[in-house]
Amino acid sequence: MADDIVIMGAGPAGLAAGYELAKNNCKPMLFESQDQVGGISKTIKYRDFYFDLGGHRFFTKFNEVNNLWHEVLGADFIKVPRLSRIYYKNRYFNYPLTPLNALTGMGIFDTVKITSSYLYSKIFPYSREDTFEQWVSNRFGRKLYSMFFKTYTEKVWGIPCSQIQAEWAAQRIKGLSLKTAVLNAISRKNNNIKTLINEFDYPTHGPGMMYNRMKDKIEDMGGKVYINSRVDKINTEGSKIKSLEYIDKDGRRNIVEGRYFISSIPLTELIEKLSPTPDTAILNAASNLKYRSLITVDIIVGKQHLFPDNWIYIHSPDVKLGRIQNFKNWSSKMVPDENRTSLGLEYFCNENDELWNLTDDKLFELAADEIDKIRICNKKDIEDYIVIRVPKAYPVYMNGYKKNIGIIESFIRQFKNLQPVGRYGLFKYNNMDHSVLTGLYAAKNILEGTIKYDTWSVNTDKEYHEEKAN
Ligand SMILES: Cc1cc2nc3c(=O)[nH]c(=O)nc-3n(C[C@H](O)[C@H](O)[C@H](O)COP(=O)(O)OP(=O)(O)OC[C@H]3O[C@@H](n4cnc5c(N)ncnc54)[C@H](O)[C@@H]3O)c2cc1C
The missing domain is CATH 3.50.50.60 (FAD/NAD(P)-binding domain)
Structure with a gap:
């Protein structure tokens, strides 16, 4: 042999x-x-807290x-139950997005806009689906696209959605459209959709x-x-x-x-x-x-409970923060002390860009201000932090x-x-x-x-x- x-x-x-x-x-x-x-799937141990680089579901x-x-x-x-939501303009929305929740959470004005732009996209779709923007708008309408796809996707990739290949959307959003999401909301039996996994494995x-x-x-x-x-x-x-x-x-x-x-x-x-x-x-x-890189600012907070999600997507355009992981909601053993919570605050960037080159102290200041601003955690409760830079985290399509x-x-x-x-x-x-x-x-x-x-x-x-x- x-x-x-x-x-x-x-x-x-x-x-x-x-x-x-x-x-x-x-x-x-x-x-x-x-x-x-x-x-990229390693775990960093710091003061007996375990930090995943992002959150890694095994599925x-x-x-x-x-x-x-x-x-x-x-x-x-x-086995870990999954809860993840989208944070947008001071409100939480289900993730994966359910239309009822999106519509009721938005208020009447935006609801009318979402519905009419969806109908418009059905009658007058983009004739080509070369880009992420075209692919998603054709399925969800431009209004929902701009609220729930555009900002976050552009945070992740650092380029306009009009420059991202539709193939990426087709791979990652496969099977999910407003129609299938409605069907799913009505009938929980429709679990063919690749995105709707509500339980996963985790070490x-x-x-x-x-x-x-x-x-x-x-x-x-x-x-x-x-x-x-x-x-x-x-x-x-x-x-x-x-x-x-x-x-x-x-x-x-x-x-x-x-x-x-x-x-x-x-x-x-x-x-x-x-x-x-x-x-x-x-x-x-x-x-x-090209690759896209990731910085995680991992914080230890002197609070037993902050939110129930495994992770939250931050769609609000007024902060650079992209996603927040709450590690004790993945496994209680990720924290040594149940009275504390550890969060991973994810920033997407390019290797050697302005964000990447900030000192750890400055990155922490930014992260602490932003998480305080969106009212997820009071920055006074943060006891300690580490910064982890992950070059080449995403191959860019x-x-x-x-x-x-x-x-x-x-x-x-x-x-x-x-x-x-x-x-x-x-x-x-x-x-x-x-x-x-x-x-x-x-x-x-x-x-x-x-x-x-x-x-x-x-x-x-x-x-x-x-x-x-x-
Ligand atoms: C934020 C984030 C969240 C993710 N979440 C999930 C998830 O929920 N579920 C999931 O299944 N996947 C997830 N992934 C994807 C997952 O991390 C990757 O698919 C996986 O780690 C890739 O494994 P790999 O062995 O191909 O590459 P890598 O993990 O990159 O391993 C390659 C190894 O090669 C080493 N190496 C590089 N250059 C050299 C060199 N010159 N000499 C020697 N060694 C070298 C590196 O140090 C590294 O250890 C996530 C990724 C990210 C960035």
Whole structure:
């Protein structure tokens, strides 16, 4: 059995591949640049409080992914009821949006506007549905679009909805329209809609628990996970990857040869690290792919109860704040003391923009002022905070991205012993289950000695359940 298997990145995708290989008597080597595994799905522990980077619901329609999660975590994987609402102009609205709630919450003036703009969009829809704006307006009407989709989506992506591909909406809002939402409100039996999941799984101590456990199991079975080990160079020869070079925590450069390579590091970084350097056309295609980043200002509040939701979407345009997580509502074990509450305040930004470059103190000041302003928490009750910056949190589906992916994909395919996996490794805006599935498939291909599953083609879109950015 092959032992010379090298996996780049130890997030959900890399770890799932490593776990499957180790279970089948291989001894994979995983290289992770950070000091802990889990990637975007890790959990940060601070003063015995556990902070998820965002909130990670575990949900999948794929049995192999579900089985793996349960096998790894057993009784520490709990069922969590879901409550999430939208905060807009001092009011809360159900999420997913139910028309009755939207209409009654709005007052007569806006209700008339919503209804007439919906009817207008049915009679005079946009003839093309190329952009997010066109896609959503055609289904909900322009008024609801501007209230419940535009502001939040633009906070997340930092670009006008007229520049976001309709494909993103089609993937994330699939199956939900005003008509289906009305039907759902009338009949709770209509649970085909991908967005309406009211229960999900969660590890008692956050998603990092799942992936730390996976790492331990890989090592128990003879694999090795090297943390603080940043892949810096990938040496190729003809149609093969020969070796990689990584920098360890002491700054030393090490070289590792391998027969099979799996990469979950961002596709753009993979291209940059190849040696010899790819042609300019490939480098340009990679540099045109963009990511959106995330800052979480995590606060500890000296209050037992603030609100019942797992998370709240902040649609109000007068604050930069995008979403708030209430971690004890995900699992009571996320906080060490029931008299306190920990919140994750999420800000979407670009790496190195004005917000990203604010000092932690300034970010905290902004977050404390904003949460006070929208009356969710009095800033005097905040006892402590940490700031976590998450670069490359979202692959951006900008106009033209598909062409660039196509160029890179055909180039990467020439390396017969390299399989890209995961959300960033394949540049697909998907959830953890997609990452785990592509990791499992890459491992199975190695074990079976043939490419039975093409990781580039794995798409979980059809089964998707979350229309909001995550
Ligand atoms: C705010 C937010 C909320 C989310 N909520 C959900 C949710 O509710 N449910 C859900 O299923 N999904 C959710 N997701 C998506 C989920 O986080 C990702 O799908 C998942 O983490 C992707 O796993 P991955 O292994 O593909 O990539 P990553 O998690 O990014 O892992 C890649 C790993 O590679 C490492 N790496 C990068 N470069 C190098 C290098 N040069 N050398 C070595 N290592 C390197 C990174 O440090 C990282 O550990 C959310 C994402 C965000 C941003």
